[in-house]
Amino acid sequence: MTFQELIKDLQIPPLGLGTWKSARGDVYTAVKEALAIGYRHIDCAPAYENENEVGAAIAETIEAGAVARKDLWITSKLWNNAHAPEHVEPALQKTLADLKLEYLDLFLIHWPVAFRHDVGFPRRGEDYISLADLPTLATWRAMEACVEKGLVRHIGVCNFSVKKLAALHREAKIKPKMNQIEMHPYLQQNRMLDFCRENGILLTAYSPLGSGDRPKGMKKADEPILLQDPTILRIAARHGVQAGAILLAWALARGTVAIPKSINPERLRQNLSAVEVKLDAGDMLEIGGLDKGYRYLDGSFWQSAPGSPYTVADLWDK
Ligand code: A2P
Numbered sequence: 001m002t003f004q005e006l007i008k009d010l011q012i013p014p015l016g017l018g019t020w021k022s023a024r025g026d027v028y029t030a031v032k033e034a035l036a037i038g039y040r041h042i043d044c045a046p047a048y049e050n051e052n053e054v055g056a057a058i059a060e061t062i063e064a065g066a067v068a069r070k071d072l073w074i075t076s077k078l079w080n081n082a083h084a085p086e087h088v089e090p091a092l093q094k095t096l097a098d099l100k101l102e103y104l105d106l107f108l109i110h111w112p113v114a115f116r117h118d119v120g121f122p123r124r125g126e127d128y129i130s131l132a133d134l135p136t137l138a139t140w141r142a143m144e145a146c147v148e149k150g151l152v153r154h155i156g157v158c159n160f161s162v163k164k165l166a167a168l169h170r171e172a173k174i175k176p177k178m179n180q181i182e183m184h185p186y187l188q189q190n191r192m193l194d195f196c197r198e199n200g201i202l203l204t205a206y207s208p209l210g211s212g213d214r215p216k217g218m219k220k221a222d223e224p225i226l227l228q229d230p231t232i233l234r235i236a237a238r239h240g241v242q243a244g245a246i247l248l249a250w251a252l253a254r255g256t257v258a259i260p261k262s263i264n265p266e267r268l269r270q271n272l273s274a275v276e277v278k279l280d281a282g283d284m285l286e287i288g289g290l291d292k293g294y295r296y297l298d299g300s301f302w303q304s305a306p307g308s309p310y311t312v313a314d315l316w317d318k
Contacts, residue, residue: 003255006202010154010177012073012105014252015275016041017268018206018261020048021213030263031057035067038272043180043204043259044099045077045110046091051098059100074101075180075204077110077158078143081117083134088142092151107143107152108180111159112136113302113310125307132309136164137171144174154178158206159299161317162195169199180204183256184226184247185287186294193254204257209244211296213261218301224294231290235283241274248274250287 007014017034019027019042027050031042035057044054058074061067076099082091092107114129115122122128143155156178157165165179179196183189183205196203210226226232227243236246244260248271251258260271279287302310 001200003197003202006200007255007257010202012202012257013039013041014257015039015248015272016043016073016075016204016257016259018043018259019050019054020045020206021211021215021261022048022050022263024050024053026263028053028057030268032061033265034268034272035061037269039268040067040071041073041075041257041259043075043206044095045079046095046098047077047079047110051076051095055099055101069101073105074099075106075108076104077108078139080111080113081115081119083109083114083129083136083139084117085138085142087117088139089146089149089151092146096151103150104152106154106156106178107146108155108178109136109139109143109157109160111299111302112157112161112164112315114139122302122305122308124305125309127305128302128308128310130309136168140168140172144172147174156180156201159315161315162192163317165192165201166195166199169201175199176201178202178204178257180206180259182207182295182297183251184208184210185229185232185250185290186210186224186226186292187296188288188291190291193256202257204259205251206259207296208247208251208258209260210247211261214296218297223296224292229290231286235279235286238283239277239279241277242270244270245274245277246279246283246287249277249279250284253279253284 017039076095114134119127146152154177156176158180232243236243262268299315
């Protein structure tokens with residue numbers, strides 16, 4: 001199946017709203033505005049510490065009769081401190097309660113990284129559990145049980161390398177439907193695209209705009225600014241749109257799903273209108289030349305605690 005066929009099969013709206021970094025207060029109005037102007041896909045996670053407000057915005061919109069639950073696609077994720085099989089469903093139930101939903105459309109393992117249950121964000125090596133001690137497959141079996149109970153329609157992962165995804169795909173009874181990864185013209189992930197296409201797995205691009213509002217500690221001083229890339233700006237001028245629309249149109253043209261984050265009404269509209277921008281073969285070729293394998297989110301935060309069993313090299317399996 002092509003990515004386009006998979007998108008049709010799942011009925012996932014290919015352009016969704018990201019909610020990472022959307023502060024409480026801001027996120028409520030952003031989700032209400034997004035739903036009002038036609039967004040039908042919201043990407044959430046308990047780690048973003050705002051699901052309660054996202055849920056309030058969704059619930060009010062449904063109650064007002066502006067949208068039906070069945071026409072929405074809501075994704076959320078399992079945080080790293082709930083990988084033990086007995087913690088998976090309770091974590092999902094908490095997310096469902098916060099989002100005020102009876103089911104999720106998609107439930108993802110947030111990272112191939114596990115913490116002890118009482119740890120929100122690790123500071124010491126002992127805060128982690130290695131994947132050897134808590135294998136992904138054990139977590140996955142509990143995710144499969146959530147599908148069987150009707151609590152989630154589909155399950156998948158985030159931040160998995162080809163190696164990790166292939167291993168999970170081999171062993172899974174219910175196959176992963178999605179890998180949500182960082183993806184944009186500086187990190188095109190072509191090998192991952194090939195693997196996922198061959199195995200009927202969709203991809204969601206997070207940080208499709210280069211995630212300029214990451215906290216300072218997650219930013220390098222000399223990082224390239226995607227929204228100011230001269231090639232992207234030139235193509236944008238040719239189409240008479242902003243750079244963001246080109247980045248999103250590129251993600252959609254490749255058959256991937258994209259979840260740009262915005263809390264600004266004007267940019268929410270701009271991003272949604274990217275579905276109308278049609279890039280031609282020349283544009284795609286030019287953008288294809290921009291790949292530099294550059295990660296804005298390199299995962300080094302999982303190896304920085306002294307004694308952490310995780311390394312960046314193992315994380316991405318290079
Ligand atoms: P804001 O929320 O004020 O709109 P990413 O989705 O890659 O994480 O990027 C999110 C960042 O990009 C946020 O700082 C967001 O700011 C900004 N942003 C969102 N949409 C656009 C756009 N169309 N053009 C420029 N910046 C944008």
